[in-house]
Amino acid sequence: MSRLFYGRRMLANSLAHVSISETQRFLLLALLIGIFSGLLVVLFHISIDVISWTSLGALAGRFHFARLLSPAAGAIIAVFVVRRIFPRAKGSGVNQTKIAIYSSEGHVSSSTIAGKFLACAISIGSGNSLGPEDPSLQMGAGVASLLGRVFRLPRNSMRLIAPVGAAAGIAAAFNTPISGVLFVMEEVLADWSATAVGSIVLAAVSAVVTMRAFLGNEPLFQIPSFELNHVSELMIYAGVGIAGGVLSALFMWLVERLKEQIHELPQWRHYALPAAAGFLTGVTGLWFPEVMGAGYDAVNSALHGEFVWQVLLYLALAKLLVTLLSFTAGTPGGMFAPALFVGAMLGGGLGGLAHRVWPQASSTAEAYMLVGMGAFFAGVFRAPITSIFMVFELSASYVIILPVMIANTTAYLLSRNLHPTPFFTMLAELEGVNLPSAEEKRNFQPLRVEDAMHRVSAAVQKEPGLHLFPDEPLDAALRLLASQHRIQVISRLEPHEVLGTLTLDDVHQAYGIATQEVLEG
Amino acid sequence: MFLLQGTFRTILVVSAVLILAFVATGFASSAYHREKQLLGEEHYKEGQQLAARGETEAAAEEYRKALLFSPEETNYRLSLATALIDAGRLDEAQSHLEQLLQEDPTNGLINLLLARVALQRNQLKMAKDYYQRAVYEYWPASESTERRKARWELVNLLSRTGQRNAVIAELIQLYANAPGDQQQKAKIGFLLLDNGAVSEAAQVFRDLVKQAPQDTMAHFGLGQVYFSSGDFVSARHEFERAARLSPHDPRTEQALALTNDVIDLDPVLPSITATEQLRRSQNLLSRVIKDLQACPGFQHRLDAAQKLLATKPQSKEDLSLRLHQAAQSLWHDKGLFCGSKPVNDRTLDTVLSRMNQ
Structure with a gap:
């Protein structure tokens, strides 16, 4: 016993003599946050898949109506989990993280992590058209906040630590470390201080490494080789950017209108609307099962030419509709995966049409899918740099950079013109919260x-x-x-x-x- | 300061939680991967059964599901691509194959499948490139027959595009790497002969006769080689051997009959008398006149030939020479008057072609 006590004292003493700076300690904690967030995202991913295999696979194999009812049932359970058991887990993950950073000194409760995990795994796994990235971001912030509390971080450090976790969470969910870092910088922080960048990068990298250690090195999408056929093809890519910009602005306008209308409805809306949205998703899924859940498998299939251009456009519209319904109804889940799906299908559809009309100068539909993905993402989330790097990271192709830059910038500028309020700012305003907009911060010209x-x-x-x-x-x-x-x-x-x-x-x-x-x- | 301000217990607890989290995630993920693998295998087997029944569309769907569970499984993707090719969904098949090729550019099978896709699309140049890669890239030892299959497909493509030298080169390679399969060797020999590589074909059939003296095909092939090179007597000898080995083979019988006719008609056959040579030359010219009778605009030349036929010989050798020269000249110009009229008299054609060489 005394030997053990002596050993502990020795270790404590030696630790006390280790001289490391505040920044180094912060980086060490960032590493820890990345690992924990990575583990959490792995479990989240597994849970979604297992629920999906059961509800849409095994069950749907036995009972045909299971596919029809699964999203509605999942939505009701997920809403119950959020409203009755973990009320702190409601709302957009990005905005809740921003609220934590700006108004509660980086504090994200542990129940938020549990609530987000459970509710979103059920809703996405059961086939609701929502994605796991936004909840992962908030869970990552939650993990960071929890570790900050465990290590009794000072108040100013607590505020810095939440974005570190957010970056780790989203990077692990997308399996794209650079995009994870950039998104948090662009959307959550709008700050590029050296300490923030260092710890965010470290957390994102360690989260992705942890995630890959358990789930493998497979990228989010199996990307076929990309090449630019002809310089004039850039015009078609600009066209994809225009379509992405217009559709993203329309989508945001619809979300805004519907959310406003829904606020007027009585209390029953909290359960009835997600159930109705889930049911409609199930109905749509009878014809287009690809729109159910996050939809990454369908994007992969489309990237390998499974669908003709008309079907790609139908899928884009169907996904847009069911996501709009699920999201505005308040079903727990994020918007990133559906946005990538809609963008991919829209880009693929337009690219396929262009290839049909102009086969010599244009690539096949698949090449346009990646660009469409980035364009719609840039249009909705107003994170142009993230969207460019995300496509670059996903495709690992330098050739794609030019088309992506053209399409994403076009979509971003057009969407900003048509719907000036950024997506997350709009959501915050609808919830009655006044949050600093990262985009406005970037555009603000301080007096000199x-x-x-x-x-x-x-x-x-x-x-x-x-x-x-x-x-x-x-x-x-x-x-x-x-x-x-x-x-x-x-x-x-x-x-x-x-x-x-x-x-x-x-x-x-x-x-x-x-x-x-x-x-x- | 926080890491050191935090008590030793905090660090210990966090470390323990981290280890526990790793262990729990490890268990969960290995169970998850096991289940994924099982589900993938189930769909893959289902796909194989459907493909065996010829239900390629349904098989492709099952392979696609298998791939959703195990996207890294090359076999699943290859099977999917094969099913998609069979179902005529070439764009999709190509996309999957190109992805596989990115991961493993030296894989012979992937190149072979891509060649088939290109061939179905009539992209012959691309198909040839892929076939050549399929032939020269990596195949596992257990799949050496697939490499030969790829080379055969390449030979067919090259024949289709009329690249005779390339066909001959590939056939020689095929022969050099052919197993002890007599039939396949004979096939190579006949194709060499068809593409004008008579000496190479002769080598193939001589080897075959040496290896299997009782093989009808070997003797028949060697007979064809002799026939092509104008050695009709040796050809007859080989055809007779083949006929003795397979008495009722119609192909051998036809070849033997033709060879006998050619020998009977040939006016330049060595060791025949001057009288026999004159008789054969007269016979040759009269058969030419008969064959060209129907061609318009030829009449004045045919009349001159008739006059020559009626000429009394002063010297049998001279007249023989004039007669078969006239026959050769008429036969040579027949394209001018008769167009692309098919050859009716194969014996006549063989003899005159041989004399023109």
Whole structure:
């Protein structure tokens, strides 16, 4: 006994003497978060598949009506789990994670992890047209938050740790580490600080490695080889981008309208609507079983030319409809997989049509599926960089980059024009939550010193004391003006050259003008 | 500070939980993979049964399901591609095969299947490339017959596109790697002969006769070789041997009859007398005149030939020479007046072709 006690003390002492920086400790924790999130995603994936084999495979083999009723039954059970057992697990995973980061200092309760896991595994596994990535993201954030609490992280670190888990969760779910990292950077954080990037990358990589260790190295899609037949083909890809942009804006508009209408309905809606959406999914599944569940298998089949272009377009529309119904009805599950499905089928359908009309210059439908996937994703989620890298990561082809960039940027810009509010911001607004939009953050142009300073006409002698450069943010100037009532602005190239002066009044005036412009705008 | 601020117990508990989570996930995932593999195998077997019954569409569907459970199984994908080719769904088949080829570019079977897809699409150049890769890339030792099958298909394609030299080269390779199958060797010999590789064909049949002196096909083939090279006496000798081994074989009987006719008609056969040579030359020219009688615009030349036939011989050798030269000239120009009229008199054609060589 005493030997054991002595051993523990030795270990504790040696640990106490290990000198590692705060950043290194944070990275170590990120590694741990990645591993735990990876394990959780593996179990989540297995659960979805097992439920799906039972409800849509074995059961549907014995009873034909099982396929029809399975999504409805699954939706009711999943809603019950969320409403009665784990009420904290409701809502969009991305938005709930953002709420945790911005309003509850990164705190995601453990019951959220359990609730998301159970409810989403049941709803997706039973055939509802939703995806596992958004719940995985929130579960990853939950794991991070839990580990943060276990290790008694300080409050400022807790807020940083949730996105690390989110990246791990989504990277493991998609099996694409780069996209996972980029999505969290683009959508959840809109922040590129070195510590955040380092720990997010580490968590994403360790989560994907853990996931692959258990589920294998098979990519999400079996991608056939891609090649650009002719430069003029880029026009068709731009066309896919236009279609993706319009359809994504229409989809968001429909989600918004339906969600608004649903809010007016009485309480019975919480169970009745998911059940009805599930039933309609089952009915659609009688003709197009591909639309049930996440739909990755169908995308794989389509990528190998199983469907003609007309069927691809039907599948895109059918999936769009059932996803719209399931999502707006409040059935637990995410939107990423259905968005990839719709985009793939839309791109494939249009590409197939182009190949039929213009066979010499255009590739087969399969090449357009990947591009369509990225375009619709960029249009809905307004994460253009993620969408480009995701397709790149999935296809492992450099040739695809150019078409993807054209299509995704077109879709992104068009969708932003037609439906200015980004998807997750719109959902937050519908739920009455005011969350910072990552896209708005990116587009926000902060005032700089040069916007407020008084330019000097003649050469002025440089004074001793603090100085500013013209490109520095005005916020930085405010801090300096607390200790010095007038600051000279100097050139970066010629540090002795004074370009202007700045006072507190100038700053106030600049902010005043900016505020006025915003109000007028 | 948190990692070290956290008590030793916390680190221990988290480590224990991590180990437990690994063990639990390991158990769950191995059970999951086992189940997936079983489901995949079930569908694969079902697919094989359906394919054996010729229900290719249903078989493809089962193979596709098998592949959903085990996407890394090359056999499942290959079977799916084969079923899709049989069902005529070439685009899908090609897509799966190209994916397999990306993973294993030197696989002979995948190249062979892609060649078949290209052939069905009439993309002959592409089919030839894939066949050549199928022939020269990797095959497991147990599937050496498949490589030969691929080479045979390549030979057929090359014959179809009229690439005689390439056909001969492939046939020689086939012969060099052929097992002890006499029939296949004889087939190679006949194809060599058809493609004009007479000496190579002669070698094949001589080997066959040496290996199996009682083989009708070997003697018949050797007879054909001699016949093609104009050695009608040796050809008759081989055909007679073949006829003795298979007395009622109609093919041998026909070949023997033709050879006998040719020998009877040939005016340049060595060791015949001048009188016999003149008789044969007269016979040859009169058969040519008879054959070309129906062709318009030929009459004046046929009349001249009739006059030559009625000429009294001053020197039998000279007249013989003039007669068979006239016969050769008429036969040579018959295309000008008769168009692509099919050959009625095969004996005559053989003799005159031989004399023109």
